[in-house]
Amino acid sequence: MKKSVVAALAAAVVVGASSTTFAATNPFSEVPAGHWAYQAVTSLSQSGIVEGYGDGTYRGERQITRYEMAQMIAKALARTDEMFDREARQYENRGTGGSKVAKNYHATKADLAELQRLVEEFRPELERLGVLEERVDEMWKYHDKVTWTGELRYRYYNDKEDRKGTSDKKRTNNQLQLRLFPTAEVNKHLKIKARLTASNNMKTNTSGDFKLTYAFAEGKFGKLQVNVGKMPFYTNVDDGLVMDDFFSGVAAVYGDKFKVALMAGRWDLDSANLNLPADATLSDNAASYQGAEISYDNDKLYLGAGYHHFRSDDFRNLPGYKNNKNANVWTVGARYNFSDFGIGGAYAQNTKADDFKRSWWAGLSYKGANRKEAGTWGISAAYRYVGQNVSLAPTYDTFSLRTNKKGVDIGVDWSPWTNTYAQLGYFWGKTLDTHQDDRTFFGRFSWFF
Numbered sequence: 001m002k003k004s005v006v007a008a009l010a011a012a013v014v015v016g017a018s019s020t021t022f023a024a025t026n027p028f029s030e031v032p033a034g035h036w037a038y039q040a041v042t043s044l045s046q047s048g049i050v051e052g053y054g055d056g057t058y059r060g061e062r063q064i065t066r067y068e069m070a071q072m073i074a075k076a077l078a079r080t081d082e083m084f085d086r087e088a089r090q091y092e093n094r095g096t097g098g099s100k101v102a103k104n105y106h107a108t109k110a111d112l113a114e115l116q117r118l119v120e121e122f123r124p125e126l127e128r129l130g131v132l133e134e135r136v137d138e139m140w141k142y143h144d145k146v147t148w149t150g151e152l153r154y155r156y157y158n159d160k161e162d163r164k165g166t167s168d169k170k171r172t173n174n175q176l177q178l179r180l181f182p183t184a185e186v187n188k189h190l191k192i193k194a195r196l197t198a199s200n201n202m203k204t205n206t207s208g209d210f211k212l213t214y215a216f217a218e219g220k221f222g223k224l225q226v227n228v229g230k231m232p233f234y235t236n237v238d239d240g241l242v243m244d245d246f247f248s249g250v251a252a253v254y255g256d257k258f259k260v261a262l263m264a265g266r267w268d269l270d271s272a273n274l275n276l277p278a279d280a281t282l283s284d285n286a287a288s289y290q291g292a293e294i295s296y297d298n299d300k301l302y303l304g305a306g307y308h309h310f311r312s313d314d315f316r317n318l319p320g321y322k323n324n325k326n327a328n329v330w331t332v333g334a335r336y337n338f339s340d341f342g343i344g345g346a347y348a349q350n351t352k353a354d355d356f357k358r359s360w361w362a363g364l365s366y367k368g369a370n371r372k373e374a375g376t377w378g379i380s381a382a383y384r385y386v387g388q389n390v391s392l393a394p395t396y397d398t399f400s401l402r403t404n405k406k407g408v409d410i411g412v413d414w415s416p417w418t419n420t421y422a423q424l425g426y427f428w429g430k431t432l433d434t435h436q437d438d439r440t441f442f443g444r445f446s447w448f449f
Contacts (some may be wrong), residue, residue, distance in 0.1 A: 030065055036372065037069060037121060040114050047111050050076050070125030073118050113147070124256070151179045153446045154202075159401040162437040171401040174202040179213075191218045214246050227251045233267065233393075237293050237304035238333040238346035240395025241359055241386075247289055261293040269314055287312035287327075302335040302344075310392070319433065320355025320389055328352050329390055340367050348390050356387035356404055356432055359394075369413040371421045371448055377414040384409050387432060398427035398440040405431045405438050419448040 031037055044050045050072055119126065157173040177199045184192040194215035200207040216229030233247040234240055249265015266286040287310040295304035310327040328351045335344030345362035363382025370376045386394055388404035398409055407429010414422045425442040 031069055036370075037118060039373075040118055041069070041072060044076065044111060044114060049111055049115065066122060066125050069118075070122045070129060073115070073122055074126060074129050076115060077119070146182060146184045149181045149183075150449050151181075151446050152449075153177045153179065153444065155397070156443045157397070157401050157440070158442075159438065159440045161402065161431060161434070162439075163434070164436065172203075173401060176200040176202055186217075189219055189221055192216075193218055223254055223256055225253045233263075234395070235293070235306060235308065235331060235348075236261075237295060237306040238331045238348050238361075239335070239344065241333075241346050241361060242308065242329055242331055242348050242391055243393050244395035245393040248286075249289065257296060257298055259293075259295050259297070261291075261295075263289070263291040265289055267310065269312060284312040284314045287314070300337050302333070304333050306331045315352075318353075318389055320353060320357070322354050324352050326352045327389070327392070329392075341365070350387075350390040353387075353389035356389045358385070359387045359391040360385050363409075369415040369421060369423075371415050371419055371446075374415055374418045374420075377412070379410075379412050381408070381410045383407070384427075384429075397423075397442040397444070398425045400442075402431070402438060402440065404433050405429055407438065421446040421448070 041050055155173070155175050155177070157171070159171040161169040163169060177197060180196040182194050186192060192215070195213040196210050197213045198208060198210045214230040214232065216227050216231040219226045228250050230246055230248040231251060233243055233245045235242040245267070247265050247267040249263065251261065251263040253259055253261045267289045268286050269284060289308070289310050291306065291308040293304060293306035295302065308329040308331070311325060313325050315321055315325050315327055316323055329348060330351065331346065331348035333344070333346035335342060342365045345360070347360040348358070350357045361382050361384045363380060365380040366378060367376070368378030384396065385406040386396070386399055386403055391403060394403065396409065399405070407427055409425065409427045411423065411425040416422060423444040427438070427440040429438055430436065431438050
């Protein structure tokens with residue numbers, strides 16, 4: 001039903017649009033079935049923001065092109081004043097005489113947010129239509145300057161390292177965490193983004209204070225995006241094999257399908273210190289950092305390569321590092337999506353480390369949970385070899401309590417209700433340093449608002 005509604009809306013818009021010759025000479029690829037845009041446009045049509053045929057009906061049963069979707073969004077943007085002005089009037093036909101009766105109407109903030117999301121998704125097509133800048137400026141004056149979103153996240157970790165001839169080593173973490181995400185609009189190019197975090201230890205019933213996890217200015221200028229401040233630090237090329245943390249500095253990304261990213265700043269060593277000996281003497285609180293990544297992504301195929309340089313005296317204290325305060329990390333990765341299935345892998349190496357200097361993974365996945373769509377689910381399996389002197393803060397939850405190990409990592413995720421997310425993970429393998437069996441169980445449940 002959702003797809004047929006959007007297809008009929010597209011037909012109505014394209015017939016009445018003034019740019020139909022552009023569509024005839026420049027066909028676009030189809031918006032794939034199940035794409036979130038179908039749901040978004042259907043919701044906006046029910047609110048009256050996107051219009052169908054004159055008699056209020058919606059007909060058709062086909063997928064539509066990105067150009068047709070952009071035509072609908074352009075028409076909605078053209079009605080910005082009417083739809084978002086609280087004093088606007090909308091008329092509807094009543095009775096057999098066809099008399100018109102006025103009713104008060106204005107779109108909600110949620111409608112505006114959904115429309116903006118569609119604008120970002122179909123920006124290239126809207127730019128070709130020549131309506132984007134003018135209409136976004138019109139929409140801007142109805143937008144709240146600061147918006148808040150959040151997540152309540154529960155996580156449980158249990159890691160057991162079998163030690164032959166002595167007692168097993170067990171590690172657990174039972175945590176409830178509240179995350180708040182304010183976003184402030186500076187102008188049509190600039191936003192301020194931040195995250196506030198508070199955690200509670202469910203076992204001891206002790207809570208920490210709210211703290212600022214990150215805050216940065218994000219600027220978007222066509223194909224160029226520049227971030228300045230403390231921001232998320234994720235190595236996209238290897239899909240988090242090397243890093244999933246935060247750093248303070250500047251990052252610039254340019255491109256569309258082909259992208260170049262440059263980063264520089266300081267990285268807090270707390271995550272790396274997980275691998276330090278208990279009696280290690282620390283001299284640096286943060287490492288200097290410079291990095292670069294290049295990648296190609298056409299929605300099915302992803303290819304990338306990167307280089308990340310860190311410098312800190314504390315690297316000398318890492319096991320297998322000897323007397324070197326530099327980390328030179330090279331990384332490559334590839335992924336491919338076959339509709340519901342995906343395969344991928346990555347390799348990373350620290351050329352300055354002596355031991356535990358290589359990491360790699362190879363895996364496959366089927367579908368995946370989408371918290372905005374209740375009932376969606378997915379499953380994944382991968383083999384991971386994670387050396388602690390190259391994977392300084394890897395993204396894997398089953399490695400949070402113990403890195404420097406290799407083995408099989410499986411996961412299942414599910415969205416039981418809209419804006420909820422559940423995840424289970426299990427790892428079994430061996431440690432790289434002690435060569436002991438290791439088992440890790442991980443569970444998570446999140447509520448988004």
